Amino acid sequence: NGAVPGERGKQDKSVKRGNWGNQIEFVLTSVGYAVGLGNVWRFPYLCYRNGGGAFMFPYFIMLVFCGIPLFFMELSFGQFASQGCLGVWRVSPMFKGVGYGMMVVSTYIGIYYNVVICIAFYYFFVSMTRVLPWTYCSNPWNTADCAGVLDGNVSSRAALNLTHLLNTTQKRTSPSEEYWRRYVLELSDDIGNLGEVRLPLLGCLGVSWVVVFLCLIKGVKSSGKVVYFTATFPYVVLTILFVRGITLEGAITGIMYYLTPQWDKILNAKVWGDAASQIFYSLGCAWGGLITMASYNKFHNNCYRDSIIISITNCATSVYAGFVIFSILGFMANHLGVDVSKVADHGPGLAFVAYPEALTLLPISPLWSILFFFMLILLGLGTQFCLLETLVTAIVDEVGNEWIIRRKTFVTLGVAVAGFLLGVPLTTQAGIYWLLLMDNYAASFSLVIISCIMCVAIMYIYGHRNYFKDIEMMLGFPPPLFFQICWRFISPAIIFFILIFTVIQYRPISYNEYVYPTWAISIGFLMALSSVICIPIYAIYKVCRSEGDTLLERLKNATKASKDWGPALAEHRSGRYAPAFSPSTESHLEVQPLQPEKGQSEAAAASPVQGSNGSAHSQDSRL
8 A cells, every 4th residue: 555664654545535445435436426327218228229239339449449548547637636626637727627617517417317316216105006106097197198008908919909000090198108297297388387396306306315415424434335235236126127027028029129230320420429428428527526536545546447347337237227128118019019119218208107117017016116216216326426525525625624624514415405405496397398408418518528628638738748657656557558549649539529429410409399499408508618618717817827927938837737736645745746855854864875794784774764754764674
């Protein structure tokens, strides 16, 4: 851990900020952060839409050339400085706006992500019943168009196909869709028509914020213990649902739909764009969470190994979740006598409409429903912990005095209460419109811009040679050549490609048949800009405040690493980060060549030398 033999006082722990209890806590937290709802409700759908198994090819190429390098860069950046997403920018103070941008993005995501968790909580609670409430069409909220899979005693497939043919003339709505739209959301007709707050959802939002706050009450000390459960149990549930899914009739059809490669699609730019975007958003790059989590690592922790383990686990989970989703969708399509594409969906539509409806067909359906929504809650909480910790750590590190460090719990409480209050509008009858607006705009192209500027700032402004030396000092070896090339050329190029692709592919947002009005889309763009605008505003402010007579001098001073950049603990500040010693101390620390005379070497061994952290030890042990 970087200790010198014989020097007892040296430790690799930050007493002031705190550290992870052990390395497993960090890896599990990062896995919980990276593996989120998108792995379950976005990846399988993208895979089936973009050529099945053929999509895996661009997906894994983007993982190797963009995902893992960016993940490693953010982990090493946070770990080296032991600072949150604001403090790390001592490396080049002019770019501190990137840190503020990350905070803004994490705020937006943190607000709406907890609303999704609260809806999962709601479904989790209502599943505790003998018959799931979205099984039949005989409820007060159902319409005449409702046609349930289990309604009536139709047993033969032929009769089901006949009813299906009759229903295609008029629009068939499933009981689960009517339950979702007409009962859970009581959906209004327009984004501007907020209607009333849905009290059951508001209550669940309160529950989810209380859970997040209690898990983070002692910072990484408490959340590090919680992740032993929240990061591992979803895999247990996925496996249970997987075993249940593949034993059903028609499951193989669904899985073939998900995996059958359509190689002609590989030449389509959209497939590569989707692959790059999914890797980028799925790993949580540029949210600030990775820098924050790594800042609580010990200085000499091997974050290179961690970044590869976490990235591959995240992508493997996505692929695995696809089997779970499509096996049950295949069973449902088989039951209805329709094509799998008719029942496939993504986003909230998959989690709260298509999949719950498929679960009603299973024996003991409430059990599978409880398990599925419990898994969604845990997947969401893992990401939410890191989003909240990112904001709290940034605030505490920025103020940085003893008073606020001792009252970190109150900062966490303040951020949680603010998050709850800002989430209240999303529990109104128009809440889902706002939620999807935030999801589409607040964290889309702004993340790509933030990440691109971060790459350029570290590699070209701070200097790649300096950064590689820093990593060598921390890990004991420089980053492998492949990562050096990716960081300097390939990853920024891919990020730029994602940005261009996002702009070209842009379509105004819609929800089912509802098209968003222009003013709502303008609000979306303002949300996206609010995080990016921090970068030029702070840069201009920093240049104006820097010393220098000409603009060029000011620019140089604004981008130059500040004096307190480097490892946080004094014992790790060696080489170019070593503090300047007074002449007396320097002569004292000078290492003598060992003389062959025994007497002299004994005298040298007996003379105590003052260590960098104040502990005395012999000249011999120093050598």
